[in-house]
Amino acid sequence: xxxxxxxxxxxxxxxxxxxxxxxxxxxxxxxxxxxxxxxxxxxxxxxxxxxxxxxxxxxxxxxxxxxxxxxxxxxxxxxxxxxxxxxxxxxxxxxxxxxxxxxxxxxxxxxxxxxxxxxxxxxxxxxxxxxxxxxxxxxxxxxxxxxxxxxxxxxxxxxxxxxxxxxxxxxxxxxxxx
Amino acid sequence: xxxxxxxxxxxxxxxxxxxxxxxxxxxxxxxxxxxxxxxxxxxxxxxxxxxxxxxxxxxxxxxxxxxxxxxxxxxxxxxxxxxxxxxxxxxxxxxxxxxxxxxxxxxxxxxxxxxxxxxxxxxxxxxxxxxxxxxxxxxxxxxxxxxxxxxxxxxxxxxxxxxxxxxxxxxxxxxxxx
DNA sequence: TTGCGGAGTTAGTTATCAGTCACTAACCTT
DNA sequence: AAGGTTAGTGACTGATAACTAACTCCGCAA
Numbered sequence: 206x207x208x209x210x211x212x213x214x215x216x217x218x219x220x221x222x223x224x225x226x227x228x229x230x231x232x233x234x235x236x237x238x239x240x241x242x243x244x245x246x247x248x249x250x251x252x253x254x255x256x257x258x259x260x261x262x263x264x265x266x267x268x269x270x271x272x273x274x275x276x277x278x279x280x281x282x283x284x285x286x287x288x289x290x291x292x293x294x295x296x297x298x299x300x301x302x303x304x305x306x307x308x309x310x311x312x313x314x315x316x317x318x319x320x321x322x323x324x325x326x327x328x329x330x331x332x333x334x335x336x337x338x339x340x341x342x343x344x345x346x347x348x349x350x351x352x353x354x355x356x357x358x359x360x361x362x363x364x365x366x367x368x369x370x371x372x373x374x375x376x377x378x379x380x381x382x383x
Numbered sequence: 384x385x386x387x388x389x390x391x392x393x394x395x396x397x398x399x400x401x402x403x404x405x406x407x408x409x410x411x412x413x414x415x416x417x418x419x420x421x422x423x424x425x426x427x428x429x430x431x432x433x434x435x436x437x438x439x440x441x442x443x444x445x446x447x448x449x450x451x452x453x454x455x456x457x458x459x460x461x462x463x464x465x466x467x468x469x470x471x472x473x474x475x476x477x478x479x480x481x482x483x484x485x486x487x488x489x490x491x492x493x494x495x496x497x498x499x500x501x502x503x504x505x506x507x508x509x510x511x512x513x514x515x516x517x518x519x520x521x522x523x524x525x526x527x528x529x530x531x532x533x534x535x536x537x538x539x540x541x542x543x544x545x546x547x548x549x550x551x552x553x554x555x556x557x558x559x560x561x
Numbered sequence: 562t563t564g565c566g567g568a569g570t571t572a573g574t575t576a577t578c579a580g581t582c583a584c585t586a587a588c589c590t591t
Numbered sequence: 592a593a594g595g596t597t598a599g600t601g602a603c604t605g606a607t608a609a610c611t612a613a614c615t616c617c618g619c620a621a
Binding site: 410411412422423426431432 | 577578579580581582
């Protein structure tokens with residue numbers, strides 16, 4: 206397997222591991238084990254642990270964006286909101302992806318606190334692409350884009366906290382276009 | 384200082400430390416140092432690290448709830464939404480409190496994954512109280528409660544990611560009653 | 562056949578962490 | 592003053608972490 210291919214495999218495994226354990230809570234050894242390579246070899250593929258996390262982060266964000274783009278293909282404008290909402294629910298059936306989003310949020314804040322400006326810049330650049338994509342697909346009304354994204358973030362929270370779907374906190378969460 | 388008093392001090396310090404570092408990223412030694420007690424003494428005050436985190440978690444949630452209750456006191460019904468929104472913005476000017484909320488979310492998910500059901504139950508119980516408080520104060524319309532809470536969660540995200548207040552992602556975030 | 566670059570490993574270093582143990586100092590009560 | 596309790600500490604440990612150095616293996620081209 207070429208180094209480039211191997212890097213992609215490692216990034217995919219790392220996303221899953223970091224999603225479950227967070228940055229500090231995930232050892233490079235556990236990533237290596239699941240990727241079926243030796244732990245030191247990770248440091249030949251990536252310069253350090255931070256670089257592995259960054260690769261996993263970008264994978265998470267680009268995968269989310271791609272999902273939205275695909276979900277809107279060939280859908281009439283008045284049904285796009287519902288299509289994106291449905292696509293998001295399907296996407297986060299994979300809790301790794303959901304939790305990675307939240308891990309990215311706390312890791313970005315922590316990076317900023319440590320004086321690591323670069324990390325936040327990269328994340329915000331990828332998030333801008335995601336935002337613009339959704340904004341365009343939903344018709345360009347900031348209020349609607351915001352409603353969609355904030356609903357998504359609330360869903361993330363309720364899921365992370367382990368609220369069962371029938372709980373009353375879900376009442377009022379709009380998943381489809383109004 | 385009595386043990387009970389000391390416990391409260393430690394919990395306050397721990398909330399700040401866990402907010403910045405997360406559960407795994409925070410050492411008990413750093414908490415002890417800032418609380419100005421020896422590290423072993425933490426384990427006399429609390430049974431283990433998890434118990435310290437739990438105390439910090441509850442402090443975060445109850446402080447948030449108390450803020451909302453106080454903010455709504457004596458405010459006419461049609462201005463409560465704005466009052467709560469303003470109170471929340473003031474509250475999260477303390478980024479420790481904001482980040483602790485997010486750390487609680489990921490920690491709760493991780494606890495559940497580890498088979499620790501108790502942690503999630505306690506967090507959801509405290510969250511339910513917060514939810515009910517806000518729901519009642521805002522008039523009992525689930526759609527409005529959801530809008531308020533989801534806006535708050537979106538604000539948390541943009542702040543954590545380091546978006547400056549003038550960034551376009553903030554367009555459409557409604558902070559005051561419409 | 563030989564040599565070379567890239568994929569990959571084994572063995573090791575240094576540091577840090579949660580938690581324990583044995584202890585002391587101050588204070589209260591009788 | 593004796594006896595007991597409560598607040599608090601210094602020294603330690605077994606485990607685990609990120610990361611490094613030095614090596615092997617293998618396909619391929621001259």
